[in-house]
Amino acid sequence: MIQFAKIFAVFAVLASPALADSPRSIIVMDGSGSMWGQIDGRAKLEIARETVATVLGGIPADQELGLMAYGHREKGNCSDIELIVPPAPGTGAEIAAQVGKMRFLGKTPLSESVRQAAEALRYGETAATVVLVTDGLETCDADPCALGRELEAAGLNFTAHVIGFGLSGAEGAQVACLATETGGQYLQASDAGGLADALAATVTAKLPPPQPAPVPEPEPVLAKASLTVPETAPAGSSLRIEFVGPHEEHDYIRILDANGEWLAESAVDTERFVEVRLPFRTGPHEVVYLLKAQEIIARARLTLTESPVSITAPDMAQVGSDVTITWTGPDAYLDNIQLYRQVDDVRFGYGYVANQNEMTFTMPDEPGVFEFRYTFQDSEVIYTRPITVTLDKVEAKPATGLTSIPVSLSVPAKFAGQPILWSAEPLDPHPDAPEALAMPEAMTGPWNAELYPGRWRIYAEAPAEVTAGRGFGADITVTDAAGQVFEIPLTPFETMGMGEDLPSGDTVAVTIKAEGYDGLVEWSAMPEGGTQDDRLADTVANGWQTTLIPGQWAIFGMAADATFFDRVTIAAGQTDYVIPREGPVDPAQASDDVAYRCDAAPSCRVNDAQTGLGFALPAGWFTDFPHFYETAAGVSAGQPTIAFMTAVGDRIELNPIRWSAQNGTCLDTAAGQLCHWADATEVVIKAHTAIAASLTFTPTRQDITIPGIRLDLTPEVAAALRAKLLGEN
Secondary structure, three states: OOOHHHHHHHHHHHOOHHHHHOOEEEEEEEOEHHHHOEEOOEEHHHHHHHHHHHHHOOOOOOOEEEEEEEOOOOOOOOOOEEEEEEEEEOOHHHHHHHHHHOOOOEOOOHHHHHHHHHHHOOOOOOEEEEEEEEOOOOOOOOOHHHHHHHHHHHOOEEEEEEEEEOOOHHHHHHHHHHHHOOOOOEEEEOOHHHHHHHHHHHHOOOOOOOOOOOOOOOOOOOOOOEEEOOOEEEOOOEEEEEEEOOOOOOOEEEEEOOOOOEEEEEEOOOOOEEEEEOOOOOEEEEEEEEEOOOEEEEEEEEEEEOOOOEEEOOOEEEOOOEEEEEEEOOOOOOOEEEEEEOOOOEEEEEEEOOOOOOEEEEOOOOOEEEEEEEEEOOOEEEEEEEEEEEOOOOOOOOOOOOOOEEEEEEOOHHHOOOOEEEEEEEOOOOOOOOOOEEOOOOEOOOEEEEEOOEEEEEEEEOHHHHOOOEEEEEEEEEOOOOOEEEEOOEEEHHHHOOOOOOOOOOOEEEEEEEOOEOOEEEEEEEEOOOOHHHOEEEEEEOOEEEEEOOEEEEEEEEOOOOEEEEEEEEOOOOOEEEEOEOEEOOHHHOOOOOOEEOOOOOEEEEEEOOOOEEEEEEOOOEEOOOEOOEOOOOOEOOOOEEEEEOOOOOEEEEOOOOOOOOOEEEEEEOOEEEEEEOOOOHHHHHHHHHHHHHOEEOOOOEEEEEOOEEEEEOHHHHHHHHHHHOOOO
8 A cells, every 4th residue: 555654745745836946847657568567466557556646636736747658558569659648737637547547568668768758848948857667677679878878968957867666776777877867866666655755756856865876786596497399380370388487477488580579479377388379470480488578588499380271262153142161271269261352452241260160251242353361360361262253143162062061969868967079970971071070178068060961970978988888879861951950879889889999897896884984974986087977976874885997986975074085996806995084184284375284194174164165185285275266347256266286386276267178187076177287197186086076065155246236145144135135025
């Protein structure tokens, strides 16, 4: 928070009558992306907005003041400099409002900004003062020290003051010369109060006694970083880049061309890799790790190779007719195909290519030469295909000679909740069509596929059925009729001719008992390395009699007053398994960064009272604090998020906020998605299964949102209030 005692002192200075003699001034405000960095848990840009509004609210009405900003409109543009408020009396409120609207995303051309501010003040004709507020160093190949000497020599009575907002001593030494060369001061501001003092002192020309120039600090030892990058990659493709690095705020993995120009990037988060969409260019490029958006600490070479791109369309079409096209391309986010008239570059239609393999355009109502344009990421045309539109009748033919038909494929209703991995093989292959279609990852619900008419062999896997030697399979015939729906039955593998390399499905009859407990227990069992669909569950007393496939299983039991957990090896010849009672986690092990830690074998039971989350924490693992993510509008996630970790860097996450199938494996649990990374060790995979089997979630709070009001209530109170509001009672 702003130090209000200092602010009140600022007001007293601002009220001084002597200030009417202050020279015309311009504040140069840093709008670069580094202003998103934090001081004491608050973004620097928030502190700057609040402090500017407070300080300028008290300047005299006749104080001539203006505002210039840089880096506030575009990324990577050293020319992004704007005089937002020209210097004039009574501009304090307008400057505060404009700073409040600024975006913070670009580079730091501070030298050129100060030069333009001096010129706007006519520094060669009259006294002028520029106040630079910066949280970073020059990034646009300019020398602030040389600029200071130049302005001092050419100015009538020119002064530049520099406020280093959150800069280190070494950083401050690199920009302080801009002030000292012009007779101004470098003022360090490490928090909101310091920024308020510095702004008031410089804007009103009531400076404190000169401060000694900052002493450069020893150069910090850079955090180690490394990049794992292939030698080549296709242009426009999505590239997974693995790295080791410090994971600081505003760290980026960037793609640079041979001239060092920034072409693409991905922000570093908690993951050990990033996905970067490569530019659609060929030739040598470079991948770099950028520390805090400023310094490159790792480099790797990358050559981009040619990538196929094409549009298949007829050469001619009649006016007003429908033309179906197909294409090959990067299929990146926002990729689209547009239809333009060549003579005047007028667009007549467009469509996004995502999740499609063909598209239909209606030709214009007037003849002419047109062209289809494949536009990469909605910004760069990478392929064109001309088409002549004529008044003459033209026989319309699909680009491939085929017309795909939307069909819906599903499994019997009792299996509808299982994730299914689908594939389709044409029994009547066509030279212009793929040999087979397949979903890249398992999905629940029907598969809405695009199949051309003919005979197809459909096959689908559900992991729980594969372990029993069965899958979903059938031969179907697709016609050109609309609305075709096919239910694919469960079939033994040998019936589909696929049984040679699959498990036999032999099981062992076992009895699972709770140690020292004969009451009602809700049991669940999950095989290691399996999916949530492998989980068996039952609620019984005096032991659970079931059948399990031999191998390692995580067994979890929950009773009214106790929980039981163990990892057991199911083997032929053994029938009885006793699952020990879980001990509570030791709350004394918690710290500022660790919520729960388990040092007891095989696990500790955790029941978090704040979120209602319960789980078995394996020995040697610890967690951060469970919480519910909220949107910027204050809408809370319905399920909690928590990370499970070890001292050697292993990590498992419940309900991560950004996750794709390429990241790794997720299990559906009673508390949501439990995920581990694709490069997980055997230790992580075993812990993943154990935690998944034991997760429980009983919501302890419930939100009710009324416009302008958000209440956090117990479920009982929320239900009663909702009934009252809806007139149910």
